[in-house]
Each structure stands twice: as structure tokens, then as C-alpha cells.
Amino acid sequence: MASKVPTSSMATSRADSCGKKPGYRQLMRTPGAWAFVLPGFAARQPFAMLTIGMVLLVRHVTGSYGTAGAAAAVTGAAMALCAPSAGRLADRRGQRAVLLPGVVLHAASVACVVALCLAHAPSWALLIAAVPTGATAPQIGPMVRARWAAALGSESPLITTAAAFESVTDELTFVVGPVLATALCTGVHPAAGLVAEAALTVIGGLVFAAQGRRAPAGQELSPGAVKTGSSALAVPGVRPLVVAFLGVGAVFGGMQVSVAAYTQEAGHPGLNGVVYGTFAAGNMLSGVVYGLVAWRHGPRARLLAAYAGLTLACVPLWAVDGLVPMALTVLAAGVFVAPTIVTGYALVNTLVPGRSRTEAYTWMTGAVAFGQAVAVTVAGLLTDAAGSSAGFLVPLAGTAVALAVLVGLRGRLVPRAGGVVAAGVIGHRQPVPVD
Numbered sequence: 549m550a551s552k553v554p555t556s557s558m559a560t561s562r563a564d565s566c567g568k569k570p571g572y573r574q575l576m577r578t579p580g581a582w583a584f585v586l587p588g589f590a591a592r593q594p595f596a597m598l599t600i601g602m603v604l605l606v607r608h609v610t611g612s613y614g615t616a617g618a619a620a621a622v623t624g625a626a627m628a629l630c631a632p633s634a635g636r637l638a639d640r641r642g643q644r645a646v647l648l649p650g651v652v653l654h655a656a657s658v659a660c661v662v663a664l665c666l667a668h669a670p671s672w673a674l675l676i677a678a679v680p681t682g683a684t685a686p687q688i689g690p691m692v693r694a695r696w697a698a699a700l701g702s703e704s705p706l707i708t709t710a711a712a713f714e715s716v717t718d719e720l721t722f723v724v725g726p727v728l729a730t731a732l733c734t735g736v737h738p739a740a741g742l743v744a745e746a747a748l749t750v751i752g753g754l755v756f757a758a759q760g761r762r763a764p765a766g767q768e769l770s771p772g773a774v775k776t777g778s779s780a781l782a783v784p785g786v787r788p789l790v791v792a793f794l795g796v797g798a799v800f801g802g803m804q805v806s807v808a809a810y811t812q813e814a815g816h817p818g819l820n821g822v823v824y825g826t827f828a829a830g831n832m833l834s835g836v837v838y839g840l841v842a843w844r845h846g847p848r849a850r851l852l853a854a855y856a857g858l859t860l861a862c863v864p865l866w867a868v869d870g871l872v873p874m875a876l877t878v879l880a881a882g883v884f885v886a887p888t889i890v891t892g893y894a895l896v897n898t899l900v901p902g903r904s905r906t907e908a909y910t911w912m913t914g915a916v917a918f919g920q921a922v923a924v925t926v927a928g929l930l931t932d933a934a935g936s937s938a939g940f941l942v943p944l945a946g947t948a949v950a951l952a953v954l955v956g957l958r959g960r961l962v963p964r965a966g967g968v969v970a971a972g973v974i975g976h977r978q979p980v981p982v983d
Contacts, residue, residue: 571840575709578699583759588692589717591752594745596725598685599624599920600804600824601733601741602661606674607808608738609665617805617928618671619678624801624921626682628914632781634687635910639903643691644757651753654684658746662739682917686753689718690909697897697905711893712839715886716832726804726828730821780908785899788957789892790915791950792855796888797919798946799862803827803878804920805927806865806939813936814871826875830882838887847891847898848961854887855954859947865940881943895961919946 576582599620607616638646657680664673696710729741780786803824811820843850861881868874892912900908923946927939 575706584695587756587759591756592688593721594749596721597729597745600726601729604733605738613928614932615671617924621921621925622675622678623682624917626679627685628918630683631910631914635907639906647757650686651750655746655750657681687910693909694906708894711890715890716835726824727821734818780900780904784960791953793912793915794919795947795950797916798923799943801920801923802927802942805924806936809931809936823875827878827882830879831885834883835886847895851891855951858884859951862944866937
């Protein structure tokens, strides 16, 4: 759907284009921004609690990281497979039409998982119940990004700023979420993390759905558009980005299982959320800085550089000894995640037309979820067999393979005709340099 930008938003964009330093302050002056930013932050918080809550509860019940990883993997895979369909429906029918039934179904699915775990149901039953749990997880992040795109317009110099802001917001949830879920699971009850996740999903999702002022209006495609391929995945440049985000998911999933196992081996399981939180903190801080720099190189070059840094940062994880060195190493790895995600989403804005943008965003988040699903499964099996050091090989392998694919397909990361994106967040709007 080609978003129709309100007159006030176009005026804001033109004003920011002429301003000397468009940045976070100017971004938050976008009319109606706070109405979806604050509810969106609350509504996406459960996303950071779901997988870790699943891992901790299933591991407590079964005693196996492999089973816990498999349950989390099924959840993530179902989320990845269903997220693009939810994004496509949101583009066609509107966000509220997808959110309202989605949050209710998700809460019911989580309640089923918790009940089966507490009843010590067989592993196969847990895996079956994990499917609807992941499939119904609300895609709040892509919906917020779509609202920014509708409010700003694809040619605004604040699009990159918005992408950086959303990356920081996402990672702030991954600072708070794992710590909260771990504290509830270890200090209250093993199921408390998932129960809180379900409750926050319902409350946050309903509040976000009610703030529909800046939500893109649903728009059905014409029969001719459907025949020519309406899926965002049909855009060639989206495919290497999906692969890149699969690698990011491998980092998230490998870290979650391996850090949990590492703190368990060290005799401090309660510090799992803290150590993993340093990873998210590094991601968040780098995202803040990234959004304030006037970059001279184009997004494609920045994406390749950030991904190479992420791959190198994963190299020493398997050999670290000690909780403090581990926290610092995990922090260093997190620093490279935000530049990768921010640049990837900025490229989506130039590659994909507005009518399919929410779906494109969900392909990105779905890729992260699927990569995380595979990673938690493999890392869980390796951890059960050879300890947490073996599990830390998963982030390295995932990013190395994705980097090779990204380099090989870099020629596809060329903006569509007429697409522009800010070369940086400080300065005037410029055409995108290829490198």
C-alpha cells in the first residue's frame, strides 16, 4: 500500500529536510508519534520474554536444554512462518483487525503451554502446543515501523533516525524482558515468566490497537497487482536481507541457550538475565550512537561492515572463562547488532513499496525468529552434549554463513527506482549512494 502521508506530516518532513540537525528530537515532534510510540513499547515487551520464558519453564520441567530449545524453536519457527501472513493482512485490512483477535488467541495458547508443563505432559504435547503460541505472537515492532513510514513518508531524512530509534526500543525491551522473565521464573515460579508475558500481551496489544490515529489504512490490492506478485519477498533485495536477519536470529538464539547454560555451570543461574542483558545493552547503546552519526558511506557498505564486525565478535565466545569476561564479550557482540538491524530496515524502506512494507518488516522479524528457532535447537543439543562452550559456536556459524551469502548477493541491495534514504541522520536528504 502506498501510504498517503498527511499534510501535517509532509510539512514536518519538509521542515526537517531544511533543518540543520534532524535527529531524535525532531523525530519525536512528528504529529501523533507519542500516541503509538509509548503503547508500542509496552506492547512489544512480551516479545522479549516469550522465548526465554519458554526455555526456563520447559527446562525446569524436563531437566533438558535440548527439549527446552526444541520447544522454543517450534515457537520461533511458527512465529517466523506466520508473521508475514499477519503483516500482509495488516497491510490489507488494517492493524487493529489483526491485533484484536491475535492477542486473545496468543494468551490462550500460552495458558495451554503452561498447563501442559505443570501437568508434566510428554514432550510431544509441549511441542504441539508451542505451534499456536508462536503463530499468534503479535508483530508489534513491524506495525510501529509501518506507522513511522506512514507518518514520515519514505523520502524523509528522518526515516533512518526512526529505524535507529526502533532498534534502540527493541533492544531496550531485550534489556528489560529477559531480566524480568528470569527474575519471575527463578524468584516466583517457573511458569511466572510466561504468565506475565501473556498478560502483558493482552494489555499492551489492546492499548496499542486503540491508538489507531497513525496506523496505515488497510488497502486491498487490485487483481492485477496480485497476479504480478504482491509478496514483499518477490522484491530481490529483500531476500539477502532475510538471510542476514536469519544470522542475527542465530546470534539471539545461540546466546539465550548458551548464556543460560553458562551461568548454570558457573553456579549462578539467577544471573542469566543480567549477563544476557549486557548483550542487549551493547545493542541498544550502539543503536543510539548509530542514529546520531552523519554517515558518508551508503547503507549497503555499512551493512556489510556491521555484519563482518558481528561475525568477528562471535569468535571468542566459546573460549571465555568467567562471568565478568563473558558479560564483556557478550556486550561487544551486541554492539554490532544494532547497526546491522537499523541499516537493514532502512534498506527495506527504499526497496519495498509502501503497500507491502508491513509485510516486508515481518519477513525481517520472522527471519530473526526462525534463525533463533534453529539456533536454540542446535545450541540446546550441543550444550546437552558438550556444555555451553559448544553452544556458543552456533552464533559464529550462523553469522559466518549469512555474511558469505550477503556478500555474494550484495548486488541486489540497490534501491528501487525513485527510492531514497538518508545518507545520515544529520544533514539534508540525499540519493542513496550504492557503497
